[in-house]
Amino acid sequence: xxxxxxxxxxxxxxxxxxxxxxxxxAGGPEAIKAIPVSHYGRWASGxxxxxxxxxxxxxxxxxxxxxxxxGDQLFVSSVVQGAGRTLLISVLSMxxxxxxxxxxxxxxxxKNPVTSGVAWLYIWFFRGTPVYVQLLLWFNLxxxxxxxxxxxxxxxxxxxxMTPFMCALLGLGLNEAAYMAxxxxxxxxxxxxxxxxxxxxxxxSHTKTLRRIVIPQAMRVIVPPTGNEFxxxxxxxxxxxxxxxxxxxxxxxxxxxxSYAVMEMLFVASIWYLVMTSVFSVFQYYLERYYARxxxxxxxxxxxxxxxxxxxxLGSGRGKx
Numbered sequence: 001x002x003x004x005x006x007x008x009x010x011x012x013x014x015x016x017x018x019x020x021x022x023x024x025x026a027g028g029p030e031a032i033k034a035i036p037v038s039h040y041g042r043w044a045s046g047x048x049x050x051x052x053x054x055x056x057x058x059x060x061x062x063x064x065x066x067x068x069x070x071g072d073q074l075f076v077s078s079v080v081q082g083a084g085r086t087l088l089i090s091v092l093s094m095x096x097x098x099x100x101x102x103x104x105x106x107x108x109x110x111k112n113p114v115t116s117g118v119a120w121l122y123i124w125f126f127r128g129t130p131v132y133v134q135l136l137l138w139f140n141l142x143x144x145x146x147x148x149x150x151x152x153x154x155x156x157x158x159x160x161x162m163t164p165f166m167c168a169l170l171g172l173g174l175n176e177a178a179y180m181a182x183x184x185x186x187x188x189x190x191x192x193x194x195x196x197x198x199x200x201x202x203x204x205s206h207t208k209t210l211r212r213i214v215i216p217q218a219m220r221v222i223v224p225p226t227g228n229e230f231x232x233x234x235x236x237x238x239x240x241x242x243x244x245x246x247x248x249x250x251x252x253x254x255x256x257x258x259s260y261a262v263m264e265m266l267f268v269a270s271i272w273y274l275v276m277t278s279v280f281s282v283f284q285y286y287l288e289r290y291y292a293r294x295x296x297x298x299x300x301x302x303x304x305x306x307x308x309x310x311x312x313x314l315g316s317g318r319g320k321x
Contacts, residue, residue, distance in 0.1 A: 069264040073255060074271065082251030083272045089168050089247060090234045096173030097233075098226070101180025106210070108185050119181065126178035132239050135171035138162060139243040168240035168247075176233055183225045187218035220291045227284030231277050238269075248272055 061067075073079060107119035126134070142158035149155045191214050199209040238249040249269055256265035 065263055065267075066261065067264075069259075069261050070267050070271075073252075073261070073265060073268050076255070078251045078255065079248070079268060079272070082246060082248040083276070085246060086234070086237050086248040086272075087276060089165070089172065089240065089245070090230070090237050092169055093172035093176055093237070094230050094233055096169065097176030097180045097229075100174070100177035102184050104177060104181035105184035105188060108181065109188060123178045123181055126175050127182075131171060131175050131236060132242060134175055135167060135239060135242050138167040138170050139164075164240070164243045164245035167243040168237070168245040171240065171243070172233060172237060176229065179229055180226065183222055183229070184218070187220075187222035188214055190221045191217045223291050224284075224288050227280070227287065231280055231284075234277055234280065235273060238273075 104119045104122060107115045108123070110116050110119075139162065141162055145158050147155065148158050148161050188210075195213050195217065196209055199213045200206075204212070237247060240247055241250045241253070244250070252265040252269040256262040259265075
């Protein structure tokens with residue numbers, strides 16, 4: 001039963017007349033035509049940027065640079081070996097930095113004032129002094145300690161102990177540990193305290209709680225800046241030329257000084273650094289995606305998935321056409 005107030009008198013047709021429904025197009029309602037807004041500023045800025053880029057490329061092409069030398073020297077054995085040493089010292093230094101950084105982060109969060117104070121002092125010193133200075137300190141350590149004497153365990157001249165490789169490893173690894181300590185500390189603090197309290201209520205020890213509860217959840221926060229730190233470390237490794245470690249930059253510099261192709265060999269080194277950082281950037285992307293599974297409802301598509309989806313869309317469009 002309908003209410004008398006549902007319709008107004010004007011809505012009712014006069015007696016004896018019928019109301020015909022409004023005509024509907026045979027193909028359905030007409031589609032709305034959306035006219036995009038023109039952005040002339042974007043086109044103008046894009047043209048300006050492309051013009052500046054073209055001018056920069058033209059300037060380099062007209063310079064006194066033998067570009068064929070870059071291609072000829074790109075895969076020379078000494079350059080390839082130097083790139084391998086750069087990768088080796090970067091990976092080992094990062095391992096030292098991550099392991100020691102986790103220890104320092106736990107020490108910083110400790111309620112023991114001595115432990116926390118020592119960790120703070122370490123971070124303060126290594127973050128407050130340049131890496132180049134730290135490398136030189138390790139390289140000239142024999143001026144302070146001529147002999148490394150560990151009693152019956154080990155004894156040798158400091159000059160024999162502090163090889164270029166050891167100086168580079170200590171200089172980069174210990175410096176990286178200071179930054180990784182702050183990254184790990186931020187990740188540990190990002191985990192809710194209720195997780196720790198619940199694990200302690202279940203009878204788990206502090207070490208077991210860190211290993212099984214806190215650290216796995218903190219990895220989501222720790223991994224992105226850690227990847228950035230490794231890429232930065234890979235580039236910072238060029239400073240170990242100060243301790244005569246024969247890495248990529250030193251290998252290219254030796255060839256450049258003997259063949260008078262200084263700029264060409266710097267371009268060779270830049271290409272190798274770009275390749276290595278690009279490869280590890282891809283690894284970092286997939287590692288971040290792996291640890292984001294527990295926090296994101298839907299993971300972002302990988303580049304391959306985006307390409308595959310675009311190919312399928314184009315294929316379906318051609319099929320309909």
